Amino acid sequence: MYDFTFNFEQFLAEYWQKKPTIIKGGFKNFIDPISPDELAGLAMEDEVDSRYIAQHGDKWEVKHGPLTFNDVPEDHWSFIVQAANHWHEGAARLVTPFRLLPNWLMDDLMISYSTPGGGVGPHIDQYDVFITQGSGKRHWRVGPKNDDYEEEFRHPELRQIKSFDPIIDDVLEPGDILYIPPGFPHDGYAIETSMSFSVGFRSPKKQELLSSFADHVIANEIGDVHYHNPDLPARSNSGAILDAERQDLENMMRSLLDHPELMKDWMGEHLSQSRHELDLIAAEPLWENSETHQFFMANETLKRLGGLRAFYYPETPHIGYINGETVELPEECSQVIIALCDQEALDGDTLGAMREHPAVIDLLTQLINQGSWYPAE
Incomplete structure (x- = not known):
């Protein structure tokens, strides 16, 4: 489990969408939730969004996944996996502490592996990002926000900018967290082989x-x-x-x-749609309602699929919006929708008397058969 060492409410009041900052030791005794080999394995999969980025002097190289790692240079290259929390249960745990922010703003967990000198060059993002340093060290520079930065077209798939004067210039070590609001230019490169874990929050555009x-x-x-x-x-x-x-x-x-x-209803469905592919695997064989009832009577646990988006409105908590679809239960079953949307796991004790309700069992059976929720090992 990952726990912040700082007061998150105080962070929001002072920094959120106001100014960048480095939180030294934001996670204590941080250990990478995924190994480089596991991350490389994800990057080789067709369904996973990944990129390889290398710098050769003044020239840049970009490849999109599925990746292979034959004949890579010794240094100055990185590979990145988007939405890693959708594909790796251990990596998904790193997202949990950030749920102090609304889930509808959360985008994904991006993980990068970099050799010495590896990075993507100076650029500007239009979303909030928390970059946790994993193994190794990485040098980061962040500049002030303004509209005067000039783009530099070193590669058609890299929206880089020219140099900037930093307001943050520091080295991140394991457990340090760099927060960057939208519009602030930044540039990071690995001092030694390293892993970085970026939790992004992206607001919708008009x-x-x-x-x-x-x-x-x-x-x-x-x-x-x-x-x-x-x-x-x-x-x-x-x-x-x-x-x-x-x-x-x-x-x-x-x-x-x-x-x-x-x-x-439209807003709930829209916000619950993921921008990234989900690892949805239908149950095989399909469950019957009787099996679901027996499962919860035995107080077994269901886990929510990594990256699945599920929301409700507090004034109508018996209606939920899950992965772009509206689901509805009788009003007396509101606690079930709330649990499905607020919690990452669901067991018989949480359901209580609701595990005897036919409408609840029917909905949970549908979600299990879709692969949206699955039995914990």
């Missing part, structure tokens, strides 16, 4: 929300109504769009937003 809501409206055939104006006036300028007509059309569009329940 464009993404509008596009997703439009898709939801179309898919559900909402607002399939034409513009009508029985009081249409005649005009001498047929090319003119009268102001009243423009306002009517704008009001038609705005009226789509004037459906609170529709908006809530």
Whole structure:
């Protein structure tokens, strides 16, 4: 288990989306939750998002996974695995302490392995990131936030910038945590062979929300109504769009937003969709409701799939949004939805009397058969 050595609420008040900082010894006695060989194994898989980045003097090389590691140079290269918490149970445990932040903001755990000199060059990200140093040491520089940084196109797949004057210039050792808010330029390179673990938090953009809501409206055939104006006036300028007509059309569009329940369901489904592939494996053979009931009566434990997103609204806790889908239980079963969304494991004691409820057993059987939850070993 990983526990912070610092007060997280105090951190939020002083640093969150305000300024970068290094928290020395943020994790005490930190041990890598995954070995380099295990990480390389993930990078070789088709389903896993991975990259190899190497620097050869002034030139950069980028390869996308699945990766192989034949004929790699001695130094100045890294490989990165995105969403490692989706594929490795040990790595997923590193995400747990960061659940003091809302899960709907969490993106993924990215892990990088770097040889001496390895890095991706100076760049700017538009999300919050906590970079925990694992084995080895890494030198980090972070600059001030401004709009004057000039891009440098050393490779078409690396959005690097030119140099900056650092406000942070330090070496991270195992257990140190570097926090970088959106928009602050940074550059890190390995002093010695090392592992870095980056937990990213990404807020949605206006464009993404509008596009997703439009898709939801179309898919559900909402607002399939034409513009009508029985009081249409005649005009001498047929090319003119009268102001009243423009306002009517704008009001038609705005009226789509004037459906609170529709908006809530869309938002729950949208935010619960993962940006990264999940390691979903359907149960084989499929479970029957009787097996699920017996499982929880024996107080066995289900674990939530790494990276699975599950949310609810506190005012309607009997409705949940899991991996882009809406699930609903009777109101007296709200504690089950809350447990599924707030906790990473579920057992018979947590369910209590709810393990006898047919609707609860039916939902849990569906989730097990989908592979969203699975029996703990």
